[in-house]
Amino acid sequence: MAIETATSATTGGTGASGTAGPGAGGPAAGERPPLDPVAIRRDFPILATLTAHGKPLVYLDSAATSQKPNVVIDAVDDYNRTYNANVHRGIYELGERATAAYEAARKSVARFINAPDPHEIIFTRNATESINLVAYSWGRRNIRRGDAIVLTEMEHHANLVPWQLLVQEKDGDLEFIPITDDGQLRLEVFEVLLRLKPKLVAFTHVSNTLGTINPVAEMTRMAHDAGALVLVDGAQAVPHVPVDVQAIGADFYAFSGHKMLAPTGSGALWARRELLEAMPPFLAGGEMIREVHLRRSEWNAIPWKFEAGTPAIAEEIGFGVAAEYLMGLGMDRVAAHEQEMLAYAVPRLRAAHPDLALYGPMDLSKRGGVIAFNVPGVHPHDVAQVLDRVGVAVRAGHHCTMPLHERLDLAATARASFNVYTTRSDIDALVDGISEVKRVFGV
């Protein structure tokens, strides 16, 4: 995607999703036709399996973790079968191959988010670990008594609890950008909170519960104008919208691999080089050192300074392959596909089930492929259980956003979420499944 100007940044640095309508190959999508999810599904072996209840799998829980394509499964398998060795150690051919593949994965992941330098990509287990890394390393050094950190009411617990621990230790303060009833951040309140001169502002790029795509570039500019650093939780953005960390302009961008078709145990933190160089190590041990003496040590260069111990080599190699796979599809087309699925699903759900409660922005251009809902009179657990019987996998609960559910006065919600392999017939199965829920519960 093109680097956006400030005025067009309200879609959060996701040029394609804001402009491309359902199925449209607009200018941002070039001349390529829309994604064909039916063809894409052939790349995902699990989607051809039957559930324990003998039904074809309708997987609508990609926001929890995505399914994995053959190329990723094969890359992990190939490493384990043919060149398993530790990285950055062995002076033998296998070790060199493993190191080359691991570092190639770093380059792919860097290119995927348009990071200026692959050395700014630190491999972690997931977005949670990436955020904890910043909280422990940058946070402990830079947050002092009375300092404020601004978060939002829609954060995943992973972008809330590490900051709670930090301000408890440092006697700092947390402030929260409130949301509107349809799940959008109230930027006029953000502006007021910035007068507190926070040291850090941390917010999600795409809400895992409401689907809201936040205007991350605009928010980053506002925060920088007030002198704060910015951390963006990109865990739910990277699978769904083009991400360009340079266009967003943030200081830290945390994300997981496993939600973007890569294996569990893969993830990354991107941060600006000068910040990483100034930050003390997070975990200590092998790999992260240059010299070790009995009473002192010198740190390795970035990114290895932050990669103590043997990393998840196979998984990060798979992460690189997943990034290449998605770049091959084109993230602008991925975003357009999810917009198309939303544009199909929301009116279809509303027409078939007018009583259904839907949460999040109804301006679908401001939403990623996530739909949280409730069937009146039926607890979301029971909704998910009945849907499971007809082969439809959705999540039920609070989706690690308890404060958001409290804000909306909800104990829990059911959530359907999409990915590149989601089809209209998946959504039809959801709509029919909800009819079955109502039949069982007589509502």
Add this chain to the structure above:
Amino acid sequence: MDDLYRDYILEHYRRPHNFGTIDDATASYEGANPLCGDRITLQIRVRDGVVDEVAFTGRGCAISQASASMLTDEVKGKPVATAAGMTSSDVLDLLGIEISPARMKCALLSLDTLQHAIGEGEAEAGTGHEAGNGREAGS
């Protein structure tokens, strides 16, 4: 499907027994299932070592509500020691349906809450572990 959502389960869910509050409860406890946001408050009134009244409020799924409804029916009028001795398998027997591991917390939330409520009542009455010796009365 109907091996889980049997008619009597749905009946207990829609019209739970012992749903409400007791004015002169001797103990109460709020239990929650943090994974799903289910939450119930269970009150008991103990007289002469017997669970003379029991009631609950809260919201949750069909399994957790039916379990609370059936468990409170079961322990009402029983000695505190009997109520305190209820086990997970007793509750699963009451429910009479097969509970998957993912729903086990829903099924057992009422039992966990009841045991805490009994424990609180004993602590208040200073009876320690000696449940059912009658000293709860009037506490």
